[in-house]
């Protein structure tokens with residue numbers, strides 16, 4: 233999806249303009265002030281929504297880091313609707329913010345609005361999720377994880393989970409996919425399939441796969457349907473903890489033991505995921521770090537100064553087996 237590129241010089245200017253009505257849910261969550269009287273950087277940020285524990289932690293990180301940096305943050309929650317993100321970005325362009333940052337809910341459909349930002353010489357920084365575009369100049373950098381690698385890591389840690397559980401015979405996998413068209417959903421599925429195709433073509437099979445839209449309700453509803461249609465599922469791979477936690481409720485309602493009758497691997501590493509893992513209901517978690525705020529603010533300053541920034545600033549993250557959960561819980565930051 234995103235091919236790593238070398239450095240890209242961000243030469244930017246700032247367009248002044250008057251404000252317009254905002255989009256779904258907007259707030260100026262911090263009014264910046266800098267010592268020395270120089271004008272505070274004005275950052276327009278469009279957030280995907282508030283669909284998961286990961287997203288809430290990501291929002292907190294962006295808001296607190298903007299406050300810490302003394303930036304004026306204009307923040308909007310798109311409630312997982314692309315049209316809300318586009319209107320928020322248009323509003324930031326009209327307001328003449330210094331930099332626009334956003335986490336694109338899906339990978340396609342951004343060229344037009346990003347061309348409008350470019351025309352007004354407002355640099356755009358992607359956080360968390362990437363976009364598909366033929367015009368690389370439409371954004372300066374992505375601050376976020378390698379989701380394909382997260383999918384590969386999920387496949388590799390599932391091997392350890394299966395060995396530890398002593399699961400024998402065919403591995404029948406249910407996959408709860410993230411939001412349809414979203415980079416993490418596309419790329420996590422791709423990475424997981426790479427491991428399956430390379431190392432488990434004859435003993436692992438994804439027997440059913442459907443989106444749960446990264447929400448607990450979605451995970452519960454879809455898993456209940458999975459169990460109706462495929463009662464012999466013995467593994468669940470959920471693209472995030474929240475769908476895995478929802479699926480646990482459906483598995484227990486069906487009279488089965490999550491983490492035992494059905495082995496579960498999820499991605500994110502939010503606190504509730506670690507709690508479920510410490511209770512033996514999730515077998516392993518691949519971490520996806522939402523605390524991108526400080527890195528984002530650092531990049532925004534560099535971009536505002538017209539400095540060179542890397543095309544992809546990756547976040548660091550680990551993987552956790554069930555027996556590590558209890559010890560890790562007290563130090564989890566989200």
Ligand code: GZL
Pocket residue numbers: 283284285286287360361377416446471472473474499500520
């Ligand atoms: C991943 C992020 C995903 C999380 C989900 O970086 O975009 O969206 O994995 C969240 O929990 O909803």
